[in-house]
Amino acid sequence: QKEVEQNSGPLSVPEGAIASLNCTYSDRVSQSFFWYRQYSGKSPELIMSIYSNGDKEDGRFTAQLNKASQYVSLLIRDSQPSDSATYLCAVNSGGYQKVTFGTGTKLQVIP
């Protein structure tokens, strides 16, 4: 059973729409949650981290965490073609080793 699950996509949205990316995790003691963006052939870059239940907003990005339901999501408002990338969800269950990455959701923003 995968520890961090994401729909591989592709998720296609028109330019200007809201893109919603979801991630579920299995370890209930998970403490830290991260969203990374990875362009093709490049390394992951951090978009946001979230630690507490609720929403966290940063510009066009909003991360949502629900520990009771064990899911974390990322909303991208006013999606742009430059947002087209693979989005990785990462979960830290504590300690230096236990960061688990999902396989990523590919987002395509159609002009």
Added chain:
Amino acid sequence: DGGITQSPKYLFRKEGQNVTLSCEQNLNHDAMYWYRQDPGQGLRLIYYSQIVNDFQKGDIAEGYSVSREKKESFPLTVTSAQKNPTAFYLCASKGGQARNTDTQYFGPGTRLTVL
């Protein structure tokens, strides 16, 4: 500029050859990591190090070796025992375990191809 550097960007290996991938960081981070990424797959942990002169195996350590002689450097050797080494290799570092210091930051990666 603070960051993580990896070299080379592209590396070609012949069968039976050992190769070493470089990773250097000037972020003063204690922890460093090596991941492997294959097409359509997530990141898989090869080795990690919390402090100098100490490192631990990750999920797929067989066929790989590392050293941590300096805080800034964490080189990865892909040995001939690694039967399928063609992949994208990512080095990362992290400052600590507390909130807002437990984020992993990645280097630009090395793409290794076996000829």
